[in-house]
Amino acid sequence: MFDIERWQEIFDTLKKNKLRTILTGVSVASGIFILVVLLGFSSGIQNGVTEQFSGDATNRISIRTRSTTKGYKGLNPNRRIQLKNEDFNTISNTYNDYLEYKSAGYSIWGGLMNYKNESGNYSIRGVYPDFQFIENAEILEGRFINFGDIDASRKVIVVGNKAKKELFKGKSPIGELVSVYGINFKVIGVYTDPGGDREEGSVYIPISSAQIAFNGGDNIRDMTFTVAMSDNLDEALEISNALVAGIENDIKQKYIISPDDRAAVRVDNSLEEAIKIYSLIDIIKAVFWFVGIGTIIAGVVGVGNIMIIIVKERTKEIGIRKALGAEPLSIIWMILQESIFVTMFSGLFGLIVGLGLLEIVGPTIENDFIKYPQVDFSTALTTVFILVAAGTVAGFIPAYRAAKIKPIVALRDQ
DSSP states (O other): OOOHHHHHHHHHHHHHTHHHHHHHHHHHHHHHHHHHHHHHHHHHHHHHHHHHHHTSOTTEEEEEEOBOOSOBTTBOSOOBOOEEHHHHHHHHHHTGGGEEEEEEEEEEEEEEEEETTEEEEEEEEEEOTTHHHHTTOEEEEEOOOOHHHHHTTOOEEEEEHHHHHHHSTTSOOTTOEEEETTEEEEEEEEEEOTTGGGTTSEEEEEHHHHHHHTTOTTEESEEEEEEOOOSSHHHHHHHHHHHHHHHHHHHHHHTTOOTTOTTTEEEEEHHHHHHHHHHHHHHHHHHHHHHHHHHHHHHHHHHHHHHHHHHHHTHHHHHHHHHTTOOHHHHHHHHHHHHHHHHHHHHHHHHHHHHHHHHHHGGGOOBTTBOOOOOOHHHHHHHHHHHHHHHHHHHHHHHHHHHHOOHHHHHHHO
């Protein structure tokens, strides 16, 4: 039941030592504030990293070759290793049971593309149909490249939403002809990518068309695969690492490359990198929680100390109350009310300020690895209730001691 006289008494008690009450409240509020801000930024880091990975499949294996850096079996270093269509077909067939999507690539970086009086520089990438799913590209209009395009070496092209805006000024480009280094290609599709303009800076043509148009013969620049994922992440990583080792070994054996030559064959495993980064994010979250909880504990300890001082100052009053028949539980509840009020009010204040700061500052942060820092309100509110529970425990100890005081002892000590 709400007892207005009791609450008036609480306010009077807190007013007697305004500075002490304010400092205690600030310590509690700052604990919640710091925790909310830290959780917000840990969420922002996770969102930023997730967005970085969203541009591509997280279970992809990419293979590129360069020049050898070591002599091996009588062969000199600095040999240029050139992958062929045959290499892609061999690897695709050898590891087919473990692969989901497969694509070889023949790319021209920074290619000039023209449409009427408009022009722009884009990466011209010859790929297979599976590359749409490797890149997480979503078709907005038309279609992506298919195997019919590759078999017939059709001069067709899929452009990004970025090119649609820049060259076609937003109108549908389907069926229009664009010129790439003087060669006309018909636009058959428009795609968008979760990575935004940075990932939409590529246009896609059939790999066979790219090899013919740019005198590539049967050469390929790279190979990209995605691993068929398992429900067990550790098992998927084990399979992915085994594939990386197997593919690298096969290429080195065919082209007589030293097993110790790390530069000649570059095999990147995005799943392994993703797991490492997400593990790092979990560690950062744990550290942030530790710091935030530590700050809250410091505030709770401050509340406990204040309640001990308050009980000491009110020993005579407590003795009189008990002499007049006050029950021990009423004494405990009297002290606890003050403790709960300070922690709850301060905690809510720190929560509101912390959430407000994230709402104001969050949208202004322009960083690829921190996006939309925010805290789930229910999580933050739960933290406040935990704080109140901790404050209750902190206040219970001096309250219990106060309830055990004998009236004659309390009056005599004063």
